[in-house]
Amino acid sequence: MENQTLSRRSFFNRLWTLLGTLAFAELIALLIIYFKPRKSRTAATNQDAIIIAGSVDSFEPGTVTAFVRGKFYLARLDDGGFLALSRSCTHLSCTVPWVSGKNRFICPCHSSEFDIRGDVISPPAPRALDLYPVAIENNVIRVNATRPERRSEYAADQIVYPGKT
């Protein structure tokens, strides 16, 4: 008798603990979902998702052009290929300016340096500058500025060349 009531009690205690834990986990999940960054909260940047940068011929080889609205640089390499480089330093996210006199990006915050392809010349930056996808159709360059893609260093297949038309 005594034993039975005890075990029933402990059964309910366990049940409550289980239900309580579940409810708590649910609450946490709810909070996480509620506070996750939402599209609508960052809407302003999303309208600029696809940026039409211009025609291929308007960019000289070996130059870098800043796009303030898309927060990227369009670099045309000497061989005519294109890269859209994020302007955020991979060290601690300062905005890196292109110093054309020295032909490199130099971060004002902790002096990381990057070459025209975004590769690190001088640390503390740990990775090459992030890339945005570039598409060239009918000689018009479009950059998808939604989300930068990480890379550890420059590789030849990252370059986008104008179609041979």
Place this chain on the structure above:
Amino acid sequence: MSPARQICVNYLVPDSIIARRISDTNILNILQRIRLSIFPGNQATESEPNDSRKYLHSFLLHFRPATVPERSLKLSLTWGLGGMAAVLVFVLFATGLMLKFVYQPSPGAAYDSIAYLNTQVPFGQLVRNLHRWGANGLVFISFLHFLRVFYTGAFVAPRQFNWLIGLTLFAAIVLSNFTGYLLPWDQQAYWAVTISTSMLDYIPWVGTGLKEGILGGSEPGKATLMNFYAIHTAILPALLLFFLPFHFWRIRKAGGLVIPRSAAEPPDIRGAEVNTMPNLIAREVTMALVLLAVLLILSMLLNAPLADQANPGLSPNPTKAPWYFMGIQELLMHFHPLYALLVIPLLLVFGLLSLPYISYEVETAGVWFASVKGRKMALVAVVLATAATVASVWLDEFVINSGLSSTPGMTANGLLPFAFVLTACAGFYILMKRGFKASNNEAIQALFTLLMTAFVVVTVIGIWFRGAGMQLMWAG
């Protein structure tokens, strides 16, 4: 008489007294009646005209016992630091509420509303200065309070849990300061928050998610300002309002402050008791008034800075984290981010949390620096840590890495120097304990001193010895 009846009778007695009092109030004028309604305990009659002071006193004494040990009133126990922190919290609530009536938390309006406050609102700049200097003062003073509590051995039983509450308060204060820093939305704020939150990116697995959760996106923007505003003006104040009374209540529960004594005196010494009013209250009010005067003068002389409006396209040079994060930023220059941002801070926090739960060989509560020997050992630790920290920053900068570091591998820049530092700390502990034939109280205190000094030194280097491009230099 049965117990039940007795309760009945006891219950009746105060009733009759109350009934008499109500009839008595008919002879009072309206002001006296109002006062009686607020302080119903006693009535001030003409025969005891000074009684009204008692009500005031009993109000001030809410958190206090009626008497306190005379010894604990000594300035050289507390230096008034906890009280100063409490006064500053009060000033911050008052001025913060005033700022809330002018400030607009959106990227388009925030900067202008602060500029408007500075130039158009009478005393607006002063209120902002009080809030800014009070907030920085609070970080500084609560750090000193933390040191005094440690060095007077006031963190062991029965004050263990209050040490943890204190650490929570300190975390809340630093976070308040950091979230408040962004609100003016000027260049300084925007970039300080950018680089401080980007540090999270280096924490494996969860770092980027954490950063984007805090920012409400991948870089500071509208959502960030909303998040920080809610945390700064609702969540953290609520936390403080909960934990501060908790902190004070635990002091009472511990039977008051530790009793300062010399190592020769027994640990349970208590000495004479004196009335809290006026002995403690008068000291606290004096301290509060002096602090308020200093803060006011400072706020009249020195304006809180407001740089240009935030511009995501242009990072100023140099861009620095807020001063209380400079130690971490400096660590980041020398250690792999995983160690600078995760391993080392976690280890330190864990150490601080467990300090009160270590078992100590000697009871040193109330003795400054545990003993005369403890003081000497602490001094050795300060000198050693200062020299070693400056030397290793210099070596790392000009010899080992010749330039700025932190790219190369986890082992070369992370595990290796970390293992070196850890071994040095362990060696220091053992050498100190053996060399001085010290108790573990004294040796742990020396180790704590070593680490705190190193932390203060890297912070100072970060604040004053890093210039443009974060190059090491020899003056501001």
